[in-house]
Amino acid sequence: MTLTIDNLNGLGPIDYTAALDATSPLEIARTLNQPTRCIGLLALSTQAVPARRARVILTADNGTILFTGYIATESVQEYLGAGLTGPVYRTTFNAISDEWLLDKQTVLFNGAGYAEAGGTVFTTLTNRVDATLFTTTGVQSGRAVGVFLPEEAQTWSANAAAVAGSTYAAYRAINGALTLQPAASVTHTFTDGDGTLQIAALKTASVKELANDVTVTGAIEPAAVVTEIFIGDGTTTVFDLTEDPFIPTHTANSKYVINDSFNTGIFNPQVWTVTDPAANLGFTSNGLLLNGGNGSDGETTLTAIDAIEMGGTLVIEAGSLQLNTASDGVLCGLYQGGVARANCFAGYNVRQSAGATIITPFINGAEVGTSYTILTGHSYTFRIRLHCAEIQRVLQTYYAMVDGAVESFGGGFINAPMQAVFEYIDLGNSSTTPATILYDTAVAGPIANTPANCIFAAVDSVQLFGSMGYCRITQTGATWITSTLPSGTVYTRLLGASGEGVDGKVSSTGKVTFFAGRIPIADEIVTVTYRMRQRSVARQQNPTSIAEEAAGNAPGTAAWLGKVLKPIARSTPDCESAAAAILSFASARAAAIAGTYIALNPQQTADIWPGDLLALTTNGTTTSVLVRRIAIACGAASPELLTYTIAFANDWAEGLGIHLSEAVATDALLPLTALNGPATVLPTLLQLTVISASTTALQIDAGTAPPTGGGFEVRRRDGDFGPTIDQDLVLRSPVRSFAIPREAQVEQYFVRMYDGSNPPVYSRFSSAVFTDIPVA
Template structure:
């Protein structure tokens, strides 16, 4: 083994191999999830070699000149005085170095994926094995129950009738709001430079700057997507999002896009929703852009005047990006969960002139829907082809799951806008679910107010190993080894996430090597010829059978002899402590209803009725459109409770319909109707979550 150290003194890498102490040999320690380190004792007396300094470069090569370690000294080498020397103090420093990534990356990599496809074989007689003490309740559990965060549950449609005077309406449930929701971005552009943690800037021409008025725009290259200010993080397009720009001032010749959400790269064709500025060729207009298409409604702006732009987006699904849970089982990385959730989206784009009055109604440039929307978008407040002017502030908020629409007596429908009093919005919502309308925005006599939101519930899933269930049933054995807990990291935001984590735990439980920990030692070449790294795989041979065991740590100690002798010790293990990319804790959340049924994968069930709408509400019936066509042999079932779907009970059954549009009879002022889709299988399978219609309507309405 050869040791070279470059002390950054212009002398380059000096050979310290001859200075290595016999009683403090060079030792390389590699651990998964930790920085690789190199420790060595040096005898520098009479060597002419300088003391290694902080950040000195360290290179360790084997006899074949392959790199075993490359990094930097952490701290100054500490000298120890040798009491055995009669001629004075002898320098015998101990040097500690960390791998090069220590200086360039925030934290060590914790990935489970094996480093290479190379597998090293060892015989069982050379291995020290030990088992895990908690196998029965954890590692080998075949019936797993997990809870996660509070999630968005049933799809609720709540109906009210306006009378011209009632300004406050209390919902039966507080609409679901995800923990941590609220302001995603608040930027006043009042610093000396853009915050690199918030913004990604593409601007080779220097057209964007900070100054009087906030963010100043002084033109562009003339190319779409070439001068851009974008939020540094992708935005998940779930729930209700409100993007707002205040103090927007535009000059002659302006052309570009403001407050845009983009599916992929920033460009007009990829704009899901935004505002196009048409200021070239004498025009002075603002136009909504939806899915890359400019909409017909225009708003004429005045040069130098200040405006507010808002883009409101609503999706019935709160989680659009699923969490991914990984386990390393018998040398193979298995992934569960992940992916995205397809869903429709409502879009409202508006412009307001605060100079007229703070409460002046905005002009709506677009109010409509898209049947399919991206799960994530790039949010770019500025995409300047040749924008001239300034933007005082930009904000982006996640306001929860509620969305309000009014239907006038003539059948026309209008989206009601949430916001603070005096901003030109229609209403404000309390955390308890009370909607209070501003004066002048109160629902008029006969106006149908439709509030759509998600009801909160605890996310939970239960998964069982199907093969184990069958085997124990065949043998007449009761039950399965069971374990219950909660997902800690990454957070399980939905029952689908909980199910993915539970499936990962089941996969680990079925591994041939699960529950095994141990270590093996060898001299390189005599046992295993290759250099071994954490996350490599050891194949332990025993009686013709083999077990694949992931390496957790490797220690390499130089033998200080010629020919070269390198002593390796590797630890390995396959259990929850070593083989998962996520963490779980014991015990379910206290608010989970018991017992917990085995979860059926939602992908195999009929579609959720997230788009269900009440089209007409009269004193005798509700005309409902489920939003999707019925599956072959199936239809839609309406009940007065959420407990009996799939049962033979008819006590709470209202109707079954084979077509997507149907009429639900009314009998009282306040009623509840639960709706699910069912398929043509026997027995029928139902949507995983109900759509609920709640009425607070006079009988004669």
């Protein structure tokens, strides 16, 4: 074994092997998806004391690199006495593996990953810090993440561990290279004759018992879809919603998905990918410079690194925008696939018409609404507002090892319609001048079959000339407001800050405030759509395991309750997937096997790392277990003696693909009955609308045809839906359009769809109608 230390003093790597203290072996501690540590004692005489930040490399006699890293703290010296060549000191050094360089950088990890390959998310995470520090050729694409939301205040290694764990993979940083590969990709075979095998099952200090009835809680989720109706009187400016509207979890720290003022003189590498072969994009005192293109669509682009989840309410904005003649391209485009006009789900199309530059709303690759002719020398703000009642469009994926193979649970996308408004403001006008609407789905109808996530490009310049002062995408929550005038005209109310040409604002506590000049007139119907909120929770059972455990008339149910920590469970469907994953490894009698294995010099055959699989044969029985930690003791011996103490565990003893805590959320309403497989539910009525609200009845359009043999059930309270439950029942309608008789000025009704099954299947969440309207 050879130990070299480069103290960064210009002398290069120095061999410190002879200085290793023979009384205490050098130790290497490897932990799955965590930085590796190397701790050693040196008996120094003439050698220099290892400096902080010194480079440490430890190599086995056969050339295997056991450790590379950096001394993170000042070395500790202890005087031992005088030797033949002078004073002798024993020095302790503590080194951390190579990713220490990434962990020391101050970077905010603000980009989410949606249904991307784990290797792609891992590489993006690294490039956000410094793309030049490590080679990433060993990063495999691996399994796809469902949803990865980085923790902004955490280090690179903490976020890298989250990516690796969520894809059931193991990462490693050694010798200037990062690797990521699926866990259990490498198998090492040992028998009890090769070392000392210690299998310990069901240790209550660290190992759980069998579980076949699992309840888990997740994040706060969007629940009932509420349509709340108010009547204007010409003076009331503030309306209080009955419930606090749901706000997406990842907007708690920042409501901005993207916010760039282009004022640093360089493109922010944490936000943008720049494709600009002819150097047509640059900077000016007005922000982003648009100075033409190569004449081809999709070849001169400024594209966000991270995909955008198309849920809730998004406001896409290009501010202080100036365009000159001969411009051609797309601004603020959201794309399904590569950046090209044909793939543009929503954006602003810029082109020439009769010698003038016009800008037109663009949906699904086609122009819609009204075109606007750009005035030379004018500055504008152009906005796109998108609203989807489904806040979560990408479902979480969980991985678990079942019978030696990794299986996935959950995943997929949620299809849903979206509302859209395209607007602009000429910044030369007064700050009280309302924004001009170019397209509004309140009139045209919602966009069906929308993408769950999109690529965003601020600029696709075929030949764009001008400048853009800033580009911003804001996640404003899940609230959407429309107004119906006494004349029958319907339009979308614009929300934002005063002075932005909008109508009003909505607080997180459900207070709707209209600005001066935008106050609802007498008999104007104001319709507010939002989501209620509740704690996500799910309960799953394994009936086969329950039956097996019930042998001998003993109760067969073995319950476990906990909370999903990582990957985040944003909704009840995510909790159902997580519970199914837990049951896959928690309902076996050897559910929580854990233990250690001690081997001597295994590196002579193949080095062992956390995430590898051990095939251990003892007394003729082979057990496959996943390596979690390795402690390597490098003894002062010749020939070389390396003792590997290998700790292993299966998923129930120690999580990899899913991290849990042993306590459910205190605000969860725990299910009384459990699922025995994937949940069967009908879609939530996202397009249920109130066609008219008179003093005697509410005319409802459910937004979809009823299932065969089914219909729509209306109740005064949410919950207790079913064919044999009469309490709070208002009516059941077998047709799409139906009337709810009015009973009071302030009313609450909850509607779910049901089918003709026995018993019937219902929508997962209600669509609610709340009113504050006078009755006859």
